[in-house]
Amino acid sequence: MKITTVRSTVIAVLLTVFGAFAVYRALPAEADSWQGCASGQFCLYKEAGGGGAPRATGPADDTQAYQAAWDNVAVSVWNNTPYWACIYDGTSYGGALQALKPGFRDALSKGSVDLTGKVSSHKLAKSKAGCWTGFERCPDGKLCLFEEPSGRGAWTVSTADDPAYGTAWDNRVRSVWNRTSLHVCFYRAPNHTSTWTVDGRDYKAYVVLRGKSTTIPAPYAPTFSSHKLVAGTSGC
Structure with a gap:
């Protein structure tokens, strides 16, 4: 009787562990969220964690004024370039700014200034200091x-x-x-x-x-x- 009880307990524990593992495996991996940003591109996302289709641009495509579809909507960013990414809450590199180092990939709230839903222009610069001049x-x-x-x-x-x-x-x-x-x-x-x-x-x-x-x-x-x-x- 005792052996049966122990065996049942062990099976229940294993099922619990397996069930937890199965639930974990069913969750999307973090890498699945950050898509569509090739090496050398600067990417903005409308969803947290790099979710959704990005606005992806290269080093030669600095933008002084976003079109309505992307103006003041981005919440996360991936600077997949070797440059500093300078993002601004005003058009023409104006207003408050964040200077994002090469490789930065996170929420816009994690920068020196929270620009969540406020980005209206950006440029890439060879140094951080380049973000403060136009x-x-x-x-x-x-x-x-x-x-x-x-x-x-x-x-x-x-x-x-x-x-x-x-x-x-x-x-x-x-x-x-x-x-x-x-x-x-x-x-x-x-x-x-x-x-x-x-x-x-x-x-x-x-x-x-x-x-x-x-x-x-x-x-x-x-x-x-x-x-x-x-x-x-x-x-x-």
């Missing part, structure tokens, strides 16, 4: 004005004098890259007029020399309303 977008020979510091955010291009920015860019410029062959004089009012008063001194213009990129300091930014290009700074 000056590289400025074409050679152009004057580029940016809405955020360090060349980030919305931007516009000019090659000539502009006597009035109008509502589009008035009081918005926070950084500049002057890639023209001339110096640029920025003014507080339209038609290259008005002044700034700093420490009791009046300044007619803020100058960015040819070839220079800079974040404009206070009190000059963001107060520009016009600019002109000159061969010498005395022309300001």
Whole structure:
């Protein structure tokens, strides 16, 4: 009688263990969730753990504005590239950002800033520091004005004098890259007029020399309303 009881107990334990194992094997393996992201691709997913079909792009496909299907929806990410992946909650590399190291594969909530459901643009950079600048977008020979510091955010291009920015860019410029062959004089009012008063001194213009990129300091930014290009700074 005792032998039968022991035997029954052993069989029950084995069945319990086997049942647990069978349930475990029935669950999808973690690797099954992270699909569709080949080596060299940066992939965003709408589901946790890399679930669903990804938005997969290569190193040459930086995106400054996602289409509606992917704007502000991603919840997980796989940076399957040798570069740093820079993701932003604003278009044109603007707003809050995460810098994801090569090989990062996890929820967007695991970065330095939680961008779950907020990603609107991205780029790949050779170093982490490259995530904090967007000056590289400025074409050679152009004057580029940016809405955020360090060349980030919305931007516009000019090659000539502009006597009035109008509502589009008035009081918005926070950084500049002057890639023209001339110096640029920025003014507080339209038609290259008005002044700034700093420490009791009046300044007619803020100058960015040819070839220079800079974040404009206070009190000059963001107060520009016009600019002109000159061969010498005395022309300001």
